[in-house]
Structures are given as structure tokens and as C-alpha cells.
Amino acid sequence: MSDALTTLAEAIRAARAAGTPLRVRGGGTKDFYGQGLAGEVLDTRDYAGIVAYEPTELVVTVRCGTRLADLEAALARADQMLAFEPPHFGAAATIGGAVAAGLSGPRRATAGALRDFVLGVRILDGRGQDLTFGGQVMKNVAGYDVSRLMAGSLGTLGVILEASLKVLPIPTAEATLRLELPEERAIDTMNRWAGRPLPISATAWHAGDLAVRLSGAEAAVRAARERIGGEALAPADAVAFWRGIREQTDPFFRTDAPLWRLSVPSATPALGIPGDQLIEWGGGLRWLAADADARMLRVRAGQAGGHATLFRGGDKSAGVFQPLGSPVARIHRNLKAEFDPNGVLNRGRMYPDW
Amino acid sequence: MTARAIDANRQAEVVAALVRALPAARVLHREEDTRPYECDGLTAYRELPMVVALPESEAEVQAVLRTCSALEVPVVARGAGTGLSGGALPSSRGVLLSLAKMKRILALDPIARVARVQPGVRNLAISEAAAPYDLYYAPDPSSQIACSIGGNVAENSGGVHCLKYGLTVHNVMRVRGVTMSGEAVELGSEALDAPGFDLLAAVVGSEGMLVVVTEATVRLVPKPELARCILASFGDVEKAGDAVAQVIAAGIIPAGLEMMDQPATRAVEEFVHAGYDLDAAAILLAEADGTPEEVAEDIARMRAVLEKAGATGIRVSRDEAERLTFWAGRKAAFPAVGRISPDYICMDGTIPRKRLAEMLRAIARLEQKYGLRCPNVFHAGDGNLHPLILFDANDPDQLRRTERFVEEVLELSVAFGGTITGEHGVGIEKINQMCLQFSPEELERFRGVKRAFDPAGLLNPEKNVPSLHRCAEYGRMHVRGGKLPHPELPLF
Numbered sequence: 131m132s133d134a135l136t137t138l139a140e141a142i143r144a145a146r147a148a149g150t151p152l153r154v155r156g157g158g159t160k161d162f163y164g165q166g167l168a169g170e171v172l173d174t175r176d177y178a179g180i181v182a183y184e185p186t187e188l189v190v191t192v193r194c195g196t197r198l199a200d201l202e203a204a205l206a207r208a209d210q211m212l213a214f215e216p217p218h219f220g221a222a223a224t225i226g227g228a229v230a231a232g233l234s235g236p237r238r239a240t241a242g243a244l245r246d247f248v249l250g251v252r253i254l255d256g257r258g259q260d261l262t263f264g265g266q267v268m269k270n271v272a273g274y275d276v277s278r279l280m281a282g283s284l285g286t287l288g289v290i291l292e293a294s295l296k297v298l299p300i301p302t303a304e305a306t307l308r309l310e311l312p313e314e315r316a317i318d319t320m321n322r323w324a325g326r327p328l329p330i331s332a333t334a335w336h337a338g339d340l341a342v343r344l345s346g347a348e349a350a351v352r353a354a355r356e357r358i359g360g361e362a363l364a365p366a367d368a369v370a371f372w373r374g375i376r377e378q379t380d381p382f383f384r385t386d387a388p389l390w391r392l393s394v395p396s397a398t399p400a401l402g403i404p405g406d407q408l409i410e411w412g413g414g415l416r417w418l419a420a421d422a423d424a425r426m427l428r429v430r431a432g433q434a435g436g437h438a439t440l441f442r443g444g445d446k447s448a449g450v451f452q453p454l455g456s457p458v459a460r461i462h463r464n465l466k467a468e469f470d471p472n473g474v475l476n477r478g479r480m481y482p483d484w
Numbered sequence: 485m486t487a488r489a490i491d492a493n494r495q496a497e498v499v500a501a502l503v504r505a506l507p508a509a510r511v512l513h514r515e516e517d518t519r520p521y522e523c524d525g526l527t528a529y530r531e532l533p534m535v536v537a538l539p540e541s542e543a544e545v546q547a548v549l550r551t552c553s554a555l556e557v558p559v560v561a562r563g564a565g566t567g568l569s570g571g572a573l574p575s576s577r578g579v580l581l582s583l584a585k586m587k588r589i590l591a592l593d594p595i596a597r598v599a600r601v602q603p604g605v606r607n608l609a610i611s612e613a614a615a616p617y618d619l620y621y622a623p624d625p626s627s628q629i630a631c632s633i634g635g636n637v638a639e640n641s642g643g644v645h646c647l648k649y650g651l652t653v654h655n656v657m658r659v660r661g662v663t664m665s666g667e668a669v670e671l672g673s674e675a676l677d678a679p680g681f682d683l684l685a686a687v688v689g690s691e692g693m694l695v696v697v698t699e700a701t702v703r704l705v706p707k708p709e710l711a712r713c714i715l716a717s718f719g720d721v722e723k724a725g726d727a728v729a730q731v732i733a734a735g736i737i738p739a740g741l742e743m744m745d746q747p748a749t750r751a752v753e754e755f756v757h758a759g760y761d762l763d764a765a766a767i768l769l770a771e772a773d774g775t776p777e778e779v780a781e782d783i784a785r786m787r788a789v790l791e792k793a794g795a796t797g798i799r800v801s802r803d804e805a806e807r808l809t810f811w812a813g814r815k816a817a818f819p820a821v822g823r824i825s826p827d828y829i830c831m832d833g834t835i836p837r838k839r840l841a842e843m844l845r846a847i848a849r850l851e852q853k854y855g856l857r858c859p860n861v862f863h864a865g866d867g868n869l870h871p872l873i874l875f876d877a878n879d880p881d882q883l884r885r886t887e888r889f890v891e892e893v894l895e896l897s898v899a900f901g902g903t904i905t906g907e908h909g910v911g912i913e914k915i916n917q918m919c920l921q922f923s924p925e926e927l928e929r930f931r932g933v934k935r936a937f938d939p940a941g942l943l944n945p946e947k948n949v950p951s952l953h954r955c956a957e958y959g960r961m962h963v964r965g966g967k968l969p970h971p972e973l974p975l976f
Contacts, residue, residue, distance in 0.1 A: 186729040187836050209735055238676065245682055246654050261926050267834040268647065268866035269906035271640050271689045272914075272921050273949065274933045275653065278685030287681075299735035321595050325619060327706040327775055349777030393675040397596035414676045436675035452679040457667040461936050462680055468932030480680070 134176035134195070135260075138289060141172055142258040142474060151477040154285040156195060157222025160231050162442055164284055164479045165450045174226050174289065181292060182266070185210055189249060189266045191294040194226025201225050205297055213241040213298040217376050226290045232282020235376040236332035236343070239324070239396070239411035245281035247296045253280060253288035256470025266294045279465075285476040286484075287469040301331070301345035303352075306368035309340045309360035313400045313409070316340045320412040321397045328354045334375050335409040336382055343372060375410065382408045385419040388444025390427060392416040394436030401430060417441075424448035451480060488531065488576040495534050498557055498579065502537055505547035510585075512536040521580045524565045524572040525627070528877070529912055533560070533574035540585045542660070542668060542698040549696065550666035552579055558942045559664065561692040563603060563635030566627040568830065569911030571638060571691045571947055581696060583634050589613050590699070597704040598657065598674055603634025603697045607641075610702060619704040622649035625907070626815060634697040640689030642907040644740045644814070647865035648773075651907070653688040655703050661687065661695030664943040674701050686933060691909055693944045694937040708773035711739060712783055713807045716790045717764035717797035721745055724766035725840035727793035728864045731770060732837070734789050736782055740771040741865030742814050745844070748821070748859035748872075749813070755820035758813030761797050768795075768864065769814055771807075817861045818872070825857075825874035829886060832914075833897030834868045834906035846896055847871055854885040868906035869897070891960075895920055898963045910948045918948070919955035920963050927955070 145152045151169030161167060178195035185208035192201055198218050205211055215235030216228040229251070234243040250264030264270055264277035280290055311319060316335040323330055329346030342358060344351045355362070363371065374380030383389065387405065394401075396413035405420020418427075424440065425448070431438040437452035454462060459481075466473070466484050473484060495513055502511045512518050513535050523530040534557075539545045552559050558578035565572055574580040587604035594617035599610055607628040611620040624643035625631055631641065637659060642651045649655070658672040672684035687694050718724035724743055731738060744752070744767050749760040760767055770790070772782035783800060790798060801807035813820075821828050835843055844860065851858050857874045871893060875886040894904045894917045904910070904917040918927065930949040934941065950958070 184836075184838065186733045187838060188732060189836075232677075232682075242650070242654060243677065245685060246650065255929070259925050261923070261929060263926065263929075265834075265901065265903050266836060267868075267902050267906070269642055269651065269834045269863070269868045270903040271907060271909050272903045272905050272918060273910070273926075273930050274694075275640075275685045275689050276929065276933065278653070278682050279933075281682060281685075282677075283681055298737065302735070318595075321597075325594060325597055325617065325706055327709055329775075329778075347774075347778045347781045349781050350775050353775055353777050393673070393677050395596055395598075395674040396676075397593070411676055434675075436673060437679045439679070454680050455670070457663060457669045458671070458680065458683065461669070461683060464936035464939075465681060465933065468929065468936055 132177070135291065138172065138174065138177060138291070139254055139258045139260065142254055142256065142289070145170070145474045146257060146472045149472065152474055154230070154289050154476055156224030156227035157197070157220060159218060159220030159223040160227055163231060165446060165482055166478045168477045172289065175224065177291060180204060187266070188297055189294055190297050191266060191292055192225050193292050194224060194290050196225050198223040198225055198228055206300065209300050210297045211300050212247065212295065213237055214244045214247055215376055216244055217378065219377060225293060229281055229290050229293050230283065230285045236334065236372055236410060239333070239414055240331055241298070245278045248277050248281050248293060249296055250294035251277040251280050251290055252292040253290055255288040256472060256474045260291070261288070264294065268296065284479045286466060286480050288475065303348040304343065304345045304368070305351050305355055306341055306343045306363040306371065307355065307358055307360035308363060309342070310338055311335070311340045312338060316409065317397070317400065317413045323358070324396070324412045328357065332372060333410065333412050336407070341371060343368070382406065382417070382419070387419040387421055388440060389442040390418040390420065390422065391439040391441040392418060392427065392431050392436060393439070394431060394434040398434040398436070403427070403430065428452055449482070490532065490534050490576045494577070498535050498555060501551045501555055502535060502548065502579070505551050506537060506539060506544055510538040510540070512538070518580070521562065521574055521582065524562070524567040524570060526568055526570040526573070526911065526913055529570045529573050531574055531576050533580035534576055534578055536580045536582060538582050538585050542662065545581070545662045545696055545698050546666045546668065548579070548581060549662055549664055553665050553940065553942065556940065556942065558945050560944050561634070561638070561696045563632035563638070564606070564630050566631040567635060567639060567909060567911065569905070569909040569913040571909050571911035571944070573912050583632070583697070586698065587632070594619060596674070598701050599704055600699065600701045601633055602699060604632050607631050607633060607636055614704045618707045620707050621702050622655050622705050623652050626818070633700050633702065637688055637697050637700055638690065638692040639909045640907070642863070642868070644742060644863060647741060648737050648739045649705070653685060656684070656688060656700055657703055658701040659684055659687055659697055660699035661697045663695050664938040664940060668698070669695060691911060691944065691948045693934055693948055696943070708739070710776050710779045711771055711773035711807060712779050713769055713771040713801045713810045714783065714786055714790065715760070715799045715810050716768045716770065716795040717761040718766045718768065718794065719764065719796050721766045721844050722841040723794045724768055725837070725844070727768060727790055727795065728840070729837055730789050730793045731786055734785060736785055738770050738782070738786065738865060739773040740769060742769040743767070743862045743864035744814065744817065745860040747857065748817055748861050751824050751859055752813040752816050752820040755823060756812045756816045758809055760813055764796065769810055814861065821859060821872045821874065827877040828872045828874050829890060831869065831871045831873070831890060831893050832905045832908040833894055833902055834866065835897050835900040835902035837864070837867045839900040840864070840867070843869065843896065843900065847893065850889050850892055854889045856882070856885055856889060858889070863906070866906070867902065891917070895963060912947055915948065915950045915954065916958040918950050919958050920960055923962050924952065924955070
């Protein structure tokens with residue numbers, strides 16, 4: 131066992147014995163996200179490095195403390211990428227934090243979410259036990275899919291030590307088009323495009339402007355440009371624009387108002403909630419910058435078949451995540467008790483009562 | 485496996501309780517009615533269920549499960565019964581819950597590209613219903629004309645196109661289910677994510693041990709405008725294996741990438757006349773799909789890569805009929821092998837692609853060691869192997885040799901950094917080999933996940949996750965980190 135790993139395991143065992151909570155933290159770029167932070171920081175950054183990467187296997191196995199930027203640079207050298215485009219939210223972001231947060235970027239609607247690319251994990255659970263689930267292969271149905279359960283669990287079930295992720299080739303061609311469309315028509319258009327075999331890799335609508343990114347084979351991107359029309363962005367501007375969406379540095383996100391994340395079925399009509407809105411994921415993700423009533427937003431999102439998260443800022447006392455129904459909430463508590471019986475890890479980070 | 489006897493008193497008690505939950509005509513207990521449910525696609529294991537219940541709605545599923553919970557009767561859910569690992573093997577002490585009557589497509593929205601279906605809906609029926617909108621449901625297990633979506637969720641079924649289009653877990657958005665205690669739960673969402681833990685991922689592939697699926701929302705994707713397939717021949721198997729890696733290294737994700745060795749091509753050629761090169765040591769099927777422009781580009785690139793990798797012959801399908809002929813051989817591999825041998829067993833390990841040649845050499849050596857033939861077909865693109873050991877089950881010695889052969893191959897799959905099952909599931913068939921792949925602590929955590937959903941342990945017990953006792957009895961060691969139990973022995 132490496133020193134860094136031993137240190138992490140011992141810290142968990144000591145905290146468990148003392149009954150003191152730990153706050154698992156990589157680069158700290160997502161400290162803002164989640165219900166609350168409690169406990170002494172357990173820094174994962176010393177357990178870093180790429181364990182195995184063979185481009186022809188389309189799999190990378192990486193230690194949690196590895197900076198996301200370093201991992202992406204290593205993949206790019208082999209013309210590959212993390213297709214779910216995880217947001218960094220800062221240069222210090224680590225892959226462990228990205229998997230724990232479970233967030234995906236602009237390509238999500240077409241390429242899949244972070245959880246779709248998780249093939250295996252190695253974790254330290256709340257007892258300090260070193261456990262491995264899943265593996266380094268694309269298809270694996272031995273046992274329950276604990277690896278995907280870790281994605282987005284916000285470190286409440288275990289410290290994610292290593293993750294094996296499916297990687298994909300970087301598309302050979304890319305183009306971004308901009309069209310003027312009002313909200314309702316933009317939502318409808320994005321849904322209709324998604325039903326056609328078009329190489330769309332991202333969409334973003336704000337204030338009457340719809341941006342569409344095409345990625346794929348040269349000829350396919352060229353043909354799709356003809357079909358979609360609109361005005362093409364210069365390549366450098368396009369890269370900067372999508373980085374702004376992914377990293378939330380776009381002017382829309384520079385707001386003092388609370389930022390709500392409404393995840394709804396993609397064809398949900400315009401929500402009509404007062405406030406500034408940016409739509410991604412072909413209509414499936416509606417960012418809302420507004421001092422809106424939490425209960426009203428949750429009812430509206432729930433009626434549409436989705437959920438609302440208080441992503442940044444605002445009053446967290448209303449609950450950051452949509453409350454769970456009772457049998458599902460009980461299954462969550464049961465799982466927490468199995469993985470972390472003493473409630474050592476990231477207590478209260480997801481829901482206040484555990 | 486010797487079947488256990490049914491306790492007539494207990495049976496009468498359970499039937500009496502269940503006919504309060506369901507019309508009596510849908511509670512079966514006479515042997516002639518229950519016999520058809522004694523096994524799934526893994527016919528080597530059979531057990532007559534004590535009772536078969538046939539609910540027609542979620543409320544009826546709830547009523548059955550509440551009744552069984554109260555009486556502490558184990559329940560095994562069953563879809564179409566096409567599973568290959570005995571996941572739906574019933575229990576003589578339990579109720580077999582067939583979802584076959586719940587087979588309605590509840591809604592299909594071509595704009596939102598989702599279909600909401602009951603668990604008994606056949607996999608292919610979804611694509612057929614979506615076809616008028618040029619949409620389809622991507623996972624295409626070879627049993628797709630018969631297998632049901634509830635079973636696909638239970639097994640996380642794949643297919644020949646999953647390298648590009650994903651498995652069931654990537655294509656099911658939401659599942660409604662009922663826990664053993666009879667509560668309805670909704671996991672996942674018709675939005676792209678849901679709050680809390682990803683319980684949907686835990687349930688997909690859980691082999692019916694966490695909840696009984698009563699409804700699923702699946703994602704529909706646009707049908708590619710065109711698909712074309714390359715049929716490439718290779719003079720040796722290793723070159724074919726390397727060619728697979730070269731295709732991926734060139735940045736191409738084929739829609740399908742399959743490999744068959746010579747014994748397999750010879751078996752199928754007699755059966756379906758797919759036009760395979762019978763002199764080739766191995767053939768590769770590499771498919772491209774998408775817009776005509778994409779297909780042309782990908783086919784040209786793959787062709788160049790395969791030629792450079794030493795292909796001795798290359799044919800590209802000229803039309804849809806020829807493409808389907810190319811695939812007909814691959815899809816008929818199992819029945820073709822069934823014709824040349826009284827029995828066969830299909831393995832399902834997945835290994836990193838780079839170990840393919842090594843695995844093939846190992847299998848060749850094991851054929852000699854055990855005096856049994858083993859043609860090979862693979863989902864080469866994702867490293868999922870289906871070696872088919874040919875044997876005669878009426879010969880006890882052959883059966884014993886076959887079992888040892890299987891064990892060695894699965895042990896190697898784990899040692900090579902892979903898994904004992906890529907898509908067929910653990911069920912009852914590979915439950916012992918779970919002790920090879922996972923440590924006692926990891927197996928205990930699986931039991932913990934089970935408890936979180938089903939504290940009483942009544943839903944499909946004795947499958948998938950072995951008990952401590954079973955592993956002790958099996959007596960083989962957990963293999964980890966590329967280490968075999970006997971590292972001193974050479975790996976041929």
C-alpha cells in the first residue's frame with residue numbers, strides 16, 4: 131500500500147474510532163456544491179497519478195488526486211477525451227472530486243453522463259476498508275454496479291481512490307452554429323434535431339440565441355451544417371464559448387442571484403419562471419438565475435418529471451437537492467449505513483440528516 | 485442439480501393467500517401448469533416452482549409481494565425466460581412471479597424520444613413501435629425477438645452494437661419497481677438525471693434481487709441512415725486481435741466489431757452459408773453506421789487499417805442484403821454450434837482487448853488438456869468472449885472436464901484484469917466464480933446493497949452473490965491484480 135493510501139485509510143479509521151466526521155476534499159473547486167460541509171478536511175491530493183492508460187483499450191485508470199486538467203492533457207496527447215466534459219470549476223479540480231460530484235458538461239445529452247463512463251472504482255469505505263468494484267472492461271455484470279453508485283454520491287459512501295473511465299477519440303471535425311430562435315421554438319427545434327441522425331454534440335440557448343455544436347467525421351459535420359443553417363462561429367470563439375458554458379464563466383453565470391439547476395425532460399415547454407435562463411442539453415437542463423421560491427421551483431420541476439437543485443448561492447436551508455420520497459430516502463439511509471455505518475464521510479453533504 | 489421437493493402444506497397455505505391478491509386463474513400450482521417455468525435459458529439447472537403468480541398490473545405485483553413478505557416466501561421474478569445464467573431459476577420453496585402478462589407499450593413520444601413500457605414488452609417490439617418515427621431502442625441482445633425489457637434491466641443486456649451505443653444501463657432512463665415489502669419506488673427520471681444516489685444504476689444488472697420492475701422508460705435514438713459492414717479474413721488469430729486494437733487506435737468506434745475463429749466459421753458456414761472465408765484462421769466483422777458521408781469515411785479508414793494489419797481478404801457489403809448475410813453467420817453461431825455437438829456451454833468473460841491473443845492461446849492449450857473442442861466467437865470491440873465448449877452431457881467424465889475447462893477460463897479472465905461475466909449475468913451458473921473475482925469484504929458489501937433494498941432477503945435469494953459458506957466450500961482463492969493463485973506456473 132502506498133504511503134498516501136495508508137494515510138487516508140488510517141485517518142478514516144481514527145475518525146471512526148473517535149466519532150468525528152471527515153470532509154473529503156480534492157482541489158476544493160466544488161466546495162460550493164451540496165448541502166453543507168462538516169468535519170476535518172481529508173485531503174486526497176497526495177494519492178495522484180495515472181495507474182494505467184492504453185489508448186487502444188479506450189480505458190484510463192486514474193488515482194483520485196490527479197488534477198482533471200492533467201488527466202485531460204494526457205488523454206489529448208493520444209487524441210482522446212473524457213466525452214462527458216466534466217466541469218472543472220478551477221484549475222485545482224481533481225478526478226476524484228469530478229466523479230464524486232457526478233457533474234457532466236455540454237456533451238452530456240448526446241455522449242452520456244459521467245456515470246455512463248465509469249467502468250470501475252476502488253474506494254475506501256467508512257470503515258477504512260479498501261474495496262474494488264467493476265473493472266477496466268466495457269462490459270461487466272458481475273455483482274451490483276457499485277461503481278456507478280459512487281458517481282455523484284458526493285463522497286458520502288466512500289473515498290473514491292481510483293476510477294477506471296471509458297475514454298473516446300476526439301472528433302476529427304467540429305463546428306459551432308448560431309441561430310436566432312425564441313425559447314419555445316428553440317426547445318422544439320433541439321428535440322426535433324435530436325431525433326435525426328445529426329452529429330450534434332452540444333446545444334445552449336440564452337436570450338433568443340441558440341448555439342449548436344457539431345462534432346464528428348469531416349463529411350458528416352459539413353453535411354449537418356448545410357441542414358441546420360445559421361451563422362458559423364470562428365473556431366477559437368467556439369472553443370471559448372463552450373468553455374464558458376462548461377466552466378460557468380459565461381456572462382450568464384456571472385450573477386449575484388441564486389443559480390438553480392432544473393433538470394427536466396427535454397421536451398418540457400418553456401417554464402415561464404421569472405428570472406434569467408440558459409438552456410442546455412437539448413432542452414433537458416434549464417439554468418435559472420433567480421430569487422425564486424424553492425418550493426415553487428420543486429413543484430414545477432416535479433410536475434414536469436424532473437427536479438430542481440440550488441446549485442450556487444441562495445439560502446440552503448430550503449434544501450439544496452430535491453427531497454426524496456420515503457421508500458427511496460430509506461434505501462439511501464440503508465446504503466449509507468452499509469458503506470459508512472458511523473457517518474464519518476461527508477456528513478450532511480447531500481441531505482442534512484445524514 | 486437435484487430438485488428439492490415441494491411441501492404440499494406450505495403450498496396450500498401460499499396459494500390460499502395469493503388467491504386473495506390475484507384471480508385464482510392466475511395463481512398456478514399444479515405441476516402441469518408450473519413445469520414450463522422450471523428453468524430459463526440455462527436449461528442445465530431446473531427446479532419446479534412451488535407456485536407461479538401472473539400479475540397484470542403494478543397493484544397486483546404489490547399485492548403478491550406483500551403477501552409473500554408476510555408469509556416469508558421467497559420470490560423469483562421472470563420475464564421471457566431467455567436469460568443464460570439461471571437468474572430466473574425458480575425455487576421449490578417459493579413463488580415464481582411472471583411479468584409476461586404486463587406487455588403493453590404505455591406511451592411513445594417521438595419528440596422527447598422516449599418510450600414508457602411495461603416489463604413484459606419484448607426488446608424488439610420497442611424498436612418496431614418506434615420505427616415509423618425513424619427511431620429505435622439501441623441495445624440488441626441476440627435474443628431480442630423474445631427477451632423482455634424487464635429482463636434486460638435485470639441483466640443489463642448488451643448486444644453487438646454496445647461499444648458505440650451502450651448497454652441497457654445507458655439506454656434506460658427510469659424504472660418503476662416494487663420492493664419485496666410491496667412498496668412502489670421510482671428510480672432515475674425522464675430528465676437526464678435524478679436527485680440522490682444513482683439507484684437506477686444499482687438496479688440495472690441486479691438480476692432481479694433488489695426490486696421487481698413494473699415499468700421502464702427507455703431512450704430512443706435516431707436510426708442511422710445507412711450501415712455497411714466489412715468482412716475481413718486473417719491468416720492468424722493474433723493478427724486479427726491486433727487489427728482490432730489498430731482500428732480503435734485509429735480513433736474509430738465501429739458500430740459493431742466481431743471476431744470468429746476458424747472452427748466457429750466452419751460450423752456456421754454449413755448452417756447458414758454466410759460466405760465466410762473458410763481458410764482464414766479468423767474473420768472480423770467491422771460495421772460503420774451513420775450518415776452516408778460518415779459511413780463512407782469510416783469504411784475507407786477501417787479498410788486501410790485492416791489491410792495494413794495484414795488482412796488476407798476484405799469484402800465490403802454492397803447493399804443491405806449482403807450486410808445482413810455477413811451478420812447472419814455471426815448471429816447463428818450458437819445454434820450452428822448446437823448442431824455439431826450434443827451440448828455446449830457458452831462462456832461470457834470479458835478481458836482487456838490486448839490480452840485476446842494470450843487468451844486464445846490459453847484456450848487452445850485447454851482444448852488439448854481436457855480433450856474438448858472450443859470454437860470462439862467474440863464481441864471483439866469490447867473484449868467480451870464467448871468461447872463455446874462442445875461436450876456430451878450424458879458422459880459424466882466429459883461434463884466434469886467441461887466444468888474444469890470453464891473454471892480455468894473464468895479464472896484467467898479475472899487474472900487478465902477482466903470479469904467472469906460481460907453480459908450473461910452471474911445467476912446461479914457463475915456464482916462460485918464470484919469468489920474468485922471479489923474479496924470477502926467486497927462480497928459482504930454486495931450483500932449490504934441487497935439488504936438496503938430487501939432487508940428480509942426474500943427477492944431472488946441464492947443468486948448472483950455467493951454466501952461466505954459457499955465460497956469456503958468452493959475453496960478457490962480470490963484473484964486480484966493480475967495474480968493467479970499459482971504465480972510460479974508459466975502462462976503459456
